[in-house]
Structures are given as structure tokens and as C-alpha cells.
Amino acid sequence: MPNRQITIAELPTDTLEPRHFQLTETDMPKPGEGEVLLRVILMSIDAANRSWMRGATYRDAVKAGDGMPTYAICEVMESNSPRIAKGDIVAAEATWADYTVTKAHKVQKMPKVEPLSHLMSVYGIAGKTAFHGLMSIGNPLPGETVLVSAAAGSVGGYVGQIAKALGCRVVGIAGGAEKCKWVEDELGFDACVDYREGNLSKKLAAACPNGVDIYFDNVGGKILESALNFMNERGRVVCCGAISQYDTDTPTGPRNLPGVVVVKRLRMEGFIVMDFAHDDAKCVRAMQHWVSTGQIKVFEDIVDGLENAPKALIGLLAGDNKGKRLVRVGADPK
Amino acid sequence: MPNRQITIAELPTDTLEPRHFQLTETDMPKPGEGEVLLRVILMSIDAANRSWMRGATYRDAVKAGDGMPTYAICEVMESNSPRIAKGDIVAAEATWADYTVTKAHKVQKMPKVEPLSHLMSVYGIAGKTAFHGLMSIGNPLPGETVLVSAAAGSVGGYVGQIAKALGCRVVGIAGGAEKCKWVEDELGFDACVDYREGNLSKKLAAACPNGVDIYFDNVGGKILESALNFMNERGRVVCCGAISQYDTDTPTGPRNLPGVVVVKRLRMEGFIVMDFAHDDAKCVRAMQHWVSTGQIKVFEDIVDGLENAPKALIGLLAGDNKGKRLVRVGADPK
Structure with missing residues (x-):
């Protein structure tokens, strides 16, 4: 089974355009010792994605050929760690892709709220x-x-x-x-x-x-x-x-x-x-x-399909979103 | 006895020049009820003098025709207030002039340190x-x-x-x-x-x-x-x-x-x-x-003569001072 991934084709020098990205297919990654295989459900699209392409910030710069890093909500498909079980819902740093492999100790178990997208908006x-x-x-x-x-x-x-x-x-x-x-x-x-x-x-x-x-x-x-x-x-x-x-x-x-x-x-x-982070529980x-009192309305702006992630980011930078922009890569588990 | 005063001849729109000032002579001012007559000894020259000419800040703007406000160390020559005595050394808001009259309740008695200029630099x-x-x-x-x-x-x-x-x-x-x-x-x-x-x-x-x-x-x-x-x-x-x-x-x-x-x-x-101001005593x-330990050296940059105040300010803006710039208008009392 192939894994679709979006990588940086070329770093932009000015306005970001679709041609700066490319969609590639690779083999499904396999988790090694202490690793997990994750199915990406929702990806967070942020203005910071663009700033990472400008050079090192609080993280390393994103370069041509790299995948685009993203905060994502994922379902665990395979686990080689006792800490994490198949079927768990986790938050993880992924890249723009259908599936990703990462170290189990780097993912964070999340509560199964409905819909999962709330983990990326009001509670995210x-x-x-x-x-x-x-x-x-x-x-x-x-x-x-x-x-x-x-x-x-x-x-x-x-x-x-x-x-x-x-x-x-x-x-x-x-x-x-x-x-x-x-x-x-x-x-x-x-x-x-x-x-x-x-x-x-x-x-x-x-x-x-x-x-x-x-x-x-x-x-x-x-x-x-x-x-x-x-x-x-x-x-x-x-x-x-x-x-x-x-x-x-x-x-x-x-x-x-x-x-x-x-x-x-x-x-x-x-x-x-x-x-x-030390105050997240309070938040x-x-x-x-x-x-619960209705004083805060949850609002989300969900773009469907991994292949639309570049457009979703470009649109965000142009200001066409209304609420937290997400890309839905896969369905919430039943 | 005449009182020399420097007023704003014209507000600058760009770089400040001597022509923006003029030296005038008026009669010696007389203190009214509750007022004091002050002999200006030292005037503080600050970049803020220039910024006041740009418009209202934390104080009203200085306009054409106005005197230039200045923080000054002065000797009391006459007092119509029981709070302040002839011969006191005070800090006051004056304008660029030999003598000034102000409300007694607006001046602040100062200790007679030697030289008085230290009140305007390290303790100022x-x-x-x-x-x-x-x-x-x-x-x-x-x-x-x-x-x-x-x-x-x-x-x-x-x-x-x-x-x-x-x-x-x-x-x-x-x-x-x-x-x-x-x-x-x-x-x-x-x-x-x-x-x-x-x-x-x-x-x-x-x-x-x-x-x-x-x-x-x-x-x-x-x-x-x-x-x-x-x-x-x-x-x-x-x-x-x-x-x-x-x-x-x-x-x-x-x-x-x-x-x-x-x-x-x-x-x-x-x-x-x-x-x-509430922490000034601590300071x-x-x-x-x-x-007293020699860890702080007092340094001052004193320009002599009221008539040189415009040059002293223009020079300060061009960065030619070395230490707190003062203009000496009169001598320390014996």
C-alpha cells in the first residue's frame, strides 16, 4: 500500500505558490523498535508553516526536498512500544502525509472527544x-x-x-x-x-x-x-x-x-x-x-484531502480562512 | 536688571538648527503670592527637549514662541512661601533663562552636595x-x-x-x-x-x-x-x-x-x-x-553659558556629548 506525501519542491523567495510543493508516493513506512505507525486524521495548518521556510526559528528551517512538518491528530495502526496501543488517538508531529512513523515517546495520548477536530481548535x-x-x-x-x-x-x-x-x-x-x-x-x-x-x-x-x-x-x-x-x-x-x-x-x-x-x-x-505547557490543564x-455556558463558540475551517494542503496554507496566508484551519487526511475512527 | 531667555523662534520640521531659537531679554520676573524667584545654576539638556518639539507626549508640545522647558538646579533668591527660604537649593522645572518664577509647591528642596552638578548626573x-x-x-x-x-x-x-x-x-x-x-x-x-x-x-x-x-x-x-x-x-x-x-x-x-x-x-x-519615583531613595x-566604592565614576559634560544652550542640544542630538550634558547658567553659591 503506497503512502502519499507532500514535500517542498522549491523554497519560495516571495509569495508561496502551489509549484513550491509536490505530491509523491512512497512505500508504507514500517515502525522499528520503540516506534509507532500512525494514520494521520487531521493536520493543523498554521502561518508558522510558512515562517519555517524562511530559516531557522525555534525549530530548524524547512528545506527543499523536506516534508512539511505538521502537528497532527492520528490513530495508532501499529505499536512497538508498551506505552501506546493500537487504536489509541494521539497528537504527534508528523509531516504532510497519509501515514507516518515516529518514536512512541514523542507522541501524546489524547482523549477521544467527538469530534476529534475539537482537539485541534478550542482545546488545541x-x-x-x-x-x-x-x-x-x-x-x-x-x-x-x-x-x-x-x-x-x-x-x-x-x-x-x-x-x-x-x-x-x-x-x-x-x-x-x-x-x-x-x-x-x-x-x-x-x-x-x-x-x-x-x-x-x-x-x-x-x-x-x-x-x-x-x-x-x-x-x-x-x-x-x-x-x-x-x-x-x-x-x-x-x-x-x-x-x-x-x-x-x-x-x-x-x-x-x-x-x-x-x-x-x-x-x-x-x-x-x-x-x-505547565498551565495547559488550567486552560x-x-x-x-x-x-458549556455557550460563551465560547467552537469554529473550525476544515479543508478536505491531503492533496489540498498546499492550497489550504496558501489560502491561510491570504486570509481566506474563518477559524482554525485544518486539513482532513482521513476519517475519525468509528 | 534684565533677564535673558531663549525661546523657540520656529519649530523645526527636520534637523534642529540654531536658527530655530532666539535669545531675548525681558524684565526680571517678580514672584507673586506663594511663588519663588529662582536663579538658574544648571540646566539639564536632554534628547527629550527635541521630542517635545514634535508634538504632545507625556507633556504638552512645545510651540513657536514658547520657552524651552528644562529641569534645573536653582538657588532661591526671593520666596513668598513659608515652605521655601532664600538661599535654598531646589530642583525645579524652569525654562531656558537666567531667572524664573514658579509656584513654591512645585519645587523640590535638594541637599547641598558638592559640586551641585552631581544632583543632575549620578544622583539626578x-x-x-x-x-x-x-x-x-x-x-x-x-x-x-x-x-x-x-x-x-x-x-x-x-x-x-x-x-x-x-x-x-x-x-x-x-x-x-x-x-x-x-x-x-x-x-x-x-x-x-x-x-x-x-x-x-x-x-x-x-x-x-x-x-x-x-x-x-x-x-x-x-x-x-x-x-x-x-x-x-x-x-x-x-x-x-x-x-x-x-x-x-x-x-x-x-x-x-x-x-x-x-x-x-x-x-x-x-x-x-x-x-x-517611589523607589528613588533606594536608587x-x-x-x-x-x-563610594569606586565602582561608579561620575562623569559630566558641562557647557558654559545660557547662550550656548541651543548648540548644546543640537550637539547632543548629533552625539557629541560624553556623559550627562548640562548647561551652566550661573555659579554654585559659595
């Missing part, structure tokens, strides 16, 4: 990134104004819902009128500003009459620059991502930095979700509570 | 800014590497000496070989890199073999951009000033922001020295200790 990296970044770096208080970019994205949508649940005024930034309406109507943000329409500063001024206490930044670039101008004294900027900067060779810096940071005594702080407990 | 705003920024935002630990821009400047020189006293490796950035040599030889930095020579990144790599844990940024712009590339994970950037950005109409932002903040989980935080006690 997106939900945890939103929770830990907002709570531990943003330190929100009731009555504060929280501004969130990429508000219709995997992380931003949960940031806003958590902030609402905590009693904050929540303003989103998203691309396109339809998306903004969805953020307001479905996710319950107080307002959502369309950055594609132009006049961002004027719209932010109207949507944030009391200024911004916390800006949760997923995008960097010009939107960060605009948002900084609305920060209140001692405001916090949660630096979660720089999606506007990943897919270009000529990044631009916010021209008001560091001046505005000094004058307003802002704190800008970056984090990655793994830094807060999942809180998110389950808010899901 | 420069020393306090260095101490509070490094200690409260940088959180230095022995063995860490501390990088300081404008290392020969009023604040930077104390930042480095404090960090050395705490057991850090200290690297400065300054303009010109002679200044760098002075920072190494006189202030005891482990190394000082000349940014005017070019190849800044190469030189920082050599001077900071273990990366940078704390970057104390007085300049912003391209030097900030370079420094960010050498930060270690969880490094702290103390945003104290943006001197490279004040004197231009086309500020540039660090192109690696916010990407590098996310990937390295950096914290960038701005402050102004008044935020830490002065520590600085007096280090001055």
Missing part, C-alpha cells in the same frame, strides 16, 4: 495560544478594551470570546465586510473593523473610544503600527504572530517603534504556546467551562 | 533613569550580557557601570573610536562597538559571543534592529529612548519587529523615570554606595 493549539497569550501576557481586567487582529482567524476568534467572557470591550480587525460581520454576529465581538476598506485609523478611533489597553497582534506590519497609536498608557501588546511579514521578502517595521513604547510605557512581549478546564 | 535623572530602567525592566542577573546604546551618553554610561557592579558582561555601542575607547578605559565596559565604522552586526557578534540578555535601548532605528538580532530567548529590551528618531521627519521601524519578539519571546518595555542609596 489555537485555543491554548489565545488563552495563554491573553491571560499571561495581556493580563485583561473587566472594562478594558481588547483589540485583536486576524479576528476571524484560528487564534483571534478565541481571544475575543475569552475577553468578552471576562468583561472586556472587544474590537476585532479582519479582512472583508463579510468576515467582519461574522466576527460581530457569530463570535459576539463589540465591533470588527475591515482593514481592507482603508481608513484603518479613523475606524479604530471610532471603535475604540476609550483607547486600547491590550492589543493581541497576529499580523505585525502596518496594522501593528496603527494599533500602537491607539494604545493607552501602560498598555500591553501580546506579540503572537506576524502573518503579514511571513510571505514577503521586504518586511516593514512599525515606524512608531520604539518611540511610542517609551512615551506610553507599553509592554510588548512575545510568546509561544509551549512556554505555558482546558476554563475553555470547557466557557464552551 | 540620568542616574535614576539608568538604575530604574536596568533594575526594574531589565532584571539583570550576574553572568548575563547587557548591551547599551549611547554608551557614552548620560544614561548609558551609568547603565553599563551598574551592570558591571552587578556582575554582568557589559558591551556598549557609541559613535567614534575615541568615544568607544573612553567607554572601555574610563567607564570599564568589557567592550564598546563603534556604530559609525559600519559592520555593526559583525562587531556585535564578536563582542557578544553569548548573545544579549538585556538590550538597553536609547536610540531606536537601525541600531535597535541590529541589536534585536542578537537577543537571547526571553531577552529584555529596555526602551528608554529613540534619539535616532527624534531629529527626523521620516522615522524607520526595525524591520524584524514583531517577528523576532515572537520567535525569541522577547519583552520590550518602555518607561519614564517618574514612574519609579540614590545604591548609587552612593557604588560611588
Whole structure:
């Protein structure tokens, strides 16, 4: 039985395109001693996939000929480890493929929630990134104004819902009128500003009459620059991502930095979700509570088929997703 | 008896020049009820003077026709307040002038240290800014590497000496070989890199073999951009000033922001020295200790004569000072 895999055909120097990937077939891999054979069910598609192609970050760079690393939910098909059994559902680092072999000690057993996709959205990296970044770096208080970019994205949508649940005024930034309406109507943000329409500063001024206490930044670039101008004294900027900067060779810096940071005594702080792994249980407990009360709506954007993974990533970078983007490679087990 | 005063003739749009100021003579001011007449002895010359001309910051903007506000050490010549006596030495907000009148409740009595200039350097705003920024935002630990821009400047020189006293490796950035040599030889930095020579990144790599844990940024712009590339994970950037950005109409932002903040989980935080006034006594006690042990050398850059204040500020913005820049308007009392 063949195993389909998507590898990097050529590293992009500017905008990512389908030609930078290729679909290959190899033999089904066999697990060795201490290893497991995994069937990939769902893959997480993240802006970080693109940034890994730009050079070494908190992980090694992805190079031409490599598979694309991905966080995945998988079913164990064969196990050569006493720790893991056939039929277990696990989270693992896989590559874009139908099947993958990895060390048993590197996979993490997951609860069998229904549907499994919730492990990748509200209880997964997106939900945890939103929770830990907002709570531990943003330190929100009731009555504060929280501004969130990429508000219709995997992380931003949960940031806003958590902030609402905590009693904050929540303003989103998203691309396109339809998306903004969805953020307001479905996710319950107080307002959502369309950055594609132009006049961002004027719209932010109207949507944030009391200024911004916390800006949760997923995008960097010009939107960060605009948002900084609305920060209140001692405001916090949660630096979660720089999606506007990943897919270009000529990044631009916010021209008001560091001046505005000094004058307003802002704190800008970056984090990655793994830094807060010790608090994951607390996070999942809180998110389950808010899901049960209806204060948090789970939203997912699932693209079907391994062969569509490149398109799913390219589309994500262009901002066409609405919620956590996943690729379904195989079905949930019955 | 006439009172000389320097006012803003015209607001600069780009580089500050002598023609933006004018020297005028007015009558000696008279203190009213609850006011004091002050003889200005020493004025603090700061990059902030220039930034106030760019618009409202933490204070109102300075406009054409206004005097230039300045922090000054003064002798009380007449007092209409029981709180303050003739002959007292006080710190006050004055404007660039020989004499000034202000509300008695707004001045602060100072100890009569010799020379009085120490109140404006090591025990003044420069020393306090260095101490509070490094200690409260940088959180230095022995063995860490501390990088300081404008290392020969009023604040930077104390930042480095404090960090050395705490057991850090200290690297400065300054303009010109002679200044760098002075920072190494006189202030005891482990190394000082000349940014005017070019190849800044190469030189920082050599001077900071273990990366940078704390970057104390007085300049912003391209030097900030370079420094960010050498930060270690969880490094702290103390945003104290943006001197490279004040004197231009086309500020540039660090192109690696916010990407590098996310990937390295950096914290960038701005402050102004008044935020830490509650800890000033602690600061002065520590600085007096280090001055007494010789671990901190006091260094000052005193320009003589009120009429030279514009030149003193313009020169400061061009980086020609070596230590806290003051203008001496009058003599210390006998």
C-alpha cells in the first residue's frame, strides 16, 4: 500500500505558490523498535508553516526536498512500544502525509472527544495560544478594551470570546465586510473593523473610544503600527504572530517603534504556546467551562484531502480562512 | 536688571538648527503670592527637549514662541512661601533663562552636595533613569550580557557601570573610536562597538559571543534592529529612548519587529523615570554606595553659558556629548 506525501519542491523567495510543493508516493513506512505507525486524521495548518521556510526559528528551517512538518491528530495502526496501543488517538508531529512513523515517546495520548477536530481548535493549539497569550501576557481586567487582529482567524476568534467572557470591550480587525460581520454576529465581538476598506485609523478611533489597553497582534506590519497609536498608557501588546511579514521578502517595521513604547510605557512581549505547557490543564478546564455556558463558540475551517494542503496554507496566508484551519487526511475512527 | 531667555523662534520640521531659537531679554520676573524667584545654576539638556518639539507626549508640545522647558538646579533668591527660604537649593522645572518664577509647591528642596552638578548626573535623572530602567525592566542577573546604546551618553554610561557592579558582561555601542575607547578605559565596559565604522552586526557578534540578555535601548532605528538580532530567548529590551528618531521627519521601524519578539519571546518595555519615583531613595542609596566604592565614576559634560544652550542640544542630538550634558547658567553659591 503506497503512502502519499507532500514535500517542498522549491523554497519560495516571495509569495508561496502551489509549484513550491509536490505530491509523491512512497512505500508504507514500517515502525522499528520503540516506534509507532500512525494514520494521520487531521493536520493543523498554521502561518508558522510558512515562517519555517524562511530559516531557522525555534525549530530548524524547512528545506527543499523536506516534508512539511505538521502537528497532527492520528490513530495508532501499529505499536512497538508498551506505552501506546493500537487504536489509541494521539497528537504527534508528523509531516504532510497519509501515514507516518515516529518514536512512541514523542507522541501524546489524547482523549477521544467527538469530534476529534475539537482537539485541534478550542482545546488545541489555537485555543491554548489565545488563552495563554491573553491571560499571561495581556493580563485583561473587566472594562478594558481588547483589540485583536486576524479576528476571524484560528487564534483571534478565541481571544475575543475569552475577553468578552471576562468583561472586556472587544474590537476585532479582519479582512472583508463579510468576515467582519461574522466576527460581530457569530463570535459576539463589540465591533470588527475591515482593514481592507482603508481608513484603518479613523475606524479604530471610532471603535475604540476609550483607547486600547491590550492589543493581541497576529499580523505585525502596518496594522501593528496603527494599533500602537491607539494604545493607552501602560498598555500591553501580546506579540503572537506576524502573518503579514511571513510571505514577503521586504518586511516593514512599525515606524512608531520604539518611540511610542517609551512615551506610553507599553509592554510588548512575545510568546509561544509551549512556554505555558505547565498551565495547559488550567486552560482546558476554563475553555470547557466557557464552551458549556455557550460563551465560547467552537469554529473550525476544515479543508478536505491531503492533496489540498498546499492550497489550504496558501489560502491561510491570504486570509481566506474563518477559524482554525485544518486539513482532513482521513476519517475519525468509528 | 534684565533677564535673558531663549525661546523657540520656529519649530523645526527636520534637523534642529540654531536658527530655530532666539535669545531675548525681558524684565526680571517678580514672584507673586506663594511663588519663588529662582536663579538658574544648571540646566539639564536632554534628547527629550527635541521630542517635545514634535508634538504632545507625556507633556504638552512645545510651540513657536514658547520657552524651552528644562529641569534645573536653582538657588532661591526671593520666596513668598513659608515652605521655601532664600538661599535654598531646589530642583525645579524652569525654562531656558537666567531667572524664573514658579509656584513654591512645585519645587523640590535638594541637599547641598558638592559640586551641585552631581544632583543632575549620578544622583539626578540620568542616574535614576539608568538604575530604574536596568533594575526594574531589565532584571539583570550576574553572568548575563547587557548591551547599551549611547554608551557614552548620560544614561548609558551609568547603565553599563551598574551592570558591571552587578556582575554582568557589559558591551556598549557609541559613535567614534575615541568615544568607544573612553567607554572601555574610563567607564570599564568589557567592550564598546563603534556604530559609525559600519559592520555593526559583525562587531556585535564578536563582542557578544553569548548573545544579549538585556538590550538597553536609547536610540531606536537601525541600531535597535541590529541589536534585536542578537537577543537571547526571553531577552529584555529596555526602551528608554529613540534619539535616532527624534531629529527626523521620516522615522524607520526595525524591520524584524514583531517577528523576532515572537520567535525569541522577547519583552520590550518602555518607561519614564517618574514612574519609579517611589523607589528613588533606594536608587540614590545604591548609587552612593557604588560611588563610594569606586565602582561608579561620575562623569559630566558641562557647557558654559545660557547662550550656548541651543548648540548644546543640537550637539547632543548629533552625539557629541560624553556623559550627562548640562548647561551652566550661573555659579554654585559659595
